Amino acid sequence: MKVIKFNSAYLSGKEKEYQDEVFSNKHFAGNGKFTKKCQSLIENIVGGRVLLTTSCTAALELAAMSLNLSSTDEVIVPSYTFAATASAFYRTGAKIIFAEIDPNTLMIDINDVERKINKNTRAIVPVHYAGLPCEVVKISELCKSMDIDLIEDAAQGFGTMLEGGHLGSFGRFGTISFHETKNIHCGLGGAIYINETEDFDRVENIWERGTNRAKMFRGLVDKYSWVEPGSSFYPTELQSAFLLAQLESLDKNLDQRSSLTEEYKKRLKNLRKYGVILQDSALFTRWNHHAIACIFPTYEITEHVRKTLLDRGIHAYIGYVPLHSSPMGKKMGWKPGDLPITEDVSNRILRLPMHCEMTVDDVVRVTDELEEILG
Numbered sequence: 001m002k003v004i005k006f007n008s009a010y011l012s013g014k015e016k017e018y019q020d021e022v023f024s025n026k027h028f029a030g031n032g033k034f035t036k037k038c039q040s041l042i043e044n045i046v047g048g049r050v051l052l053t054t055s056c057t058a059a060l061e062l063a064a065m066s067l068n069l070s071s072t073d074e075v076i077v078p079s080y081t082f083a084a085t086a087s088a089f090y091r092t093g094a095k096i097i098f099a100e101i102d103p104n105t106l107m108i109d110i111n112d113v114e115r116k117i118n119k120n121t122r123a124i125v126p127v128h129y130a131g132l133p134c135e136v137v138k139i140s141e142l143c144k145s146m147d148i149d150l151i152e153d154a155a156q157g158f159g160t161m162l163e164g165g166h167l168g169s170f171g172r173f174g175t176i177s178f179h180e181t182k183n184i185h186c187g188l189g190g191a192i193y194i195n196e197t198e199d200f201d202r203v204e205n206i207w208e209r210g211t212n213r214a215k216m217f218r219g220l221v222d223k224y225s226w227v228e229p230g231s232s233f234y235p236t237e238l239q240s241a242f243l244l245a246q247l248e249s250l251d252k253n254l255d256q257r258s259s260l261t262e263e264y265k266k267r268l269k270n271l272r273k274y275g276v277i278l279q280d281s282a283l284f285t286r287w288n289h290h291a292i293a294c295i296f297p298t299y300e301i302t303e304h305v306r307k308t309l310l311d312r313g314i315h316a317y318i319g320y321v322p323l324h325s326s327p328m329g330k331k332m333g334w335k336p337g338d339l340p341i342t343e344d345v346s347n348r349i350l351r352l353p354m355h356c357e358m359t360v361d362d363v364v365r366v367t368d369e370l371e372e373i374l375g
C-alpha cells in the first residue's frame with residue numbers, strides 16, 4: 001500500500017548548485033550575496049522592505065521587539081494558531097488577549113476583536129490560515145481608525161495575493177515562514193516585511209544584533225556600535241542560497257499545488273451530504289494552495305476518520321489545540337469555556353495531505369477513502 005504523507009519538503013533541484021557557490025565564495029555567515037538576492041527578489045514580488053530571518057517565530061519576535069511593548073499593553077491574537085503568534089508578544093511583556101475565529105473561515109473573528117479592543121490595545125496579530133487571507137483589509141481599516149498596530153502572521157501565506165497586495169503587506173509588519181512544512185522553505189527560515197519606511201532602520205539594527213553594522217557596510221557610518229537591544233536574527237548564506245533556489249521556483253510550486261487543490265475542491269463537494277465542509281474563503285485573487293482544511297460535524301467523526309485514514313496509509317492532521325486552553329494559556333488565567341466557538345470547531349478540523357510529490361490520483365484516493373469511511 002502506497003503511503004500518502006501529509007507533507008513532504010519541496011525541492012526545486014537547484015539548491016545544491018547555489019550552496020556550492022557559497023563554498024566557493026567562502027562567505028558563510030549571513031547577510032551576504034544570497035541573503036541580499038532573496039530579500040530583493042521578495043521585495044520585487046511583494047513591495048516594501050524585506051529582511052530574512054531564521055524563522056517566522058524569529059520574525060514575529062523581531063516585530064514584537066520593534067513595538068516597545070510594556071506590561072499594560074494588550075495584543076489580540078486568535079486562540080486558534082501556532083504558539084509563536086502569541087509567544088513572541090508575550091515574551092516582550094505584553095498581555096495576550098485571545099479572540100475567537102469564524103467557524104467557516106477559521107480566521108480571527110473581527111466582531112470578537114472589536115469587543116476586545118480597549119484603551120490598552122496596542123496590536124492585533126491575525127493569522128492567514130492555510131495561506132488563505134483573513135479579513136485583512138477590514139482589520140487594517142479598524143486598526144488605522146483606532147491607532148492600533150497590525151502585524152500579519154502570514155507564516156503560511158507566501159505567494160497568496162488579494163486585491164490590494166500580497167499577504168503580509170497590509171500591516172505595519174508581516175511575517176513569513178520558510179519552514180520545511182511550508183510551500184517553499186530553507187529547512188528553517190522566515191522573513192519580515194517592513195511596510196512603513198520609517199521603521200526600516202530600527203528593525204535592521206535589532207536584526208543585526210542590536211548594532212548599526214549594516215549601515216557601516218552601506219557606508220552610512222564609519223564604525224559600528226551597539227545602538228538597540230537586539231539579537232541575531234538572520235540566516236546563514238547556506239540557508240539563503242537554498243532559499244533562492246526555492247524562491248525562483250515559486251510559480252512552478254504553486255502550479256503543481258493548484259492542480260491538487262482543484263481536484264480536492266471538486267471532489268470534496270460530494271462530502272457535503274455528510275456535513276463535511278471545506279474551509280471557506282473567497283478573498284484571494286491568487287492562493288498559494290498551502291493547505292486543505294476540512295471541518296467535520298463532530299469530534300467523534302473527525303477522530304474516526306483520522307484513525308481510519310491512517311490505517312489505510314493516508315496521513316491527515318488535526319488542527320491547532322487552542323492556545324487559551326494550553327498549559328500556557330491556563331497560566332495566563334484563561335480557562336476552557338472562554339472561547340466556545342474556537343473550542344468546538346478546533347476539535348473538528350482535519351488537514352488533508354498536500355504537497356508537490358502528490359498526484360491528482362492521490363487526491364482521488366484520499367477523497368474516495370473519505371467518502372467510503374463517512375458512508
Ligand SMILES: *Cc1c(COP(=O)(O)O)cnc(C)c1O
Pocket residue numbers: 054055056057058081082084085127153155156176177178179189190
Ligand atoms: C509555521 C507557523 C509559524 C512558525 O513558523 P516557523 O518558521 O516554524 O517559526 C507561525 N505561525 C503560523 C501560523 C505558522 O503556520
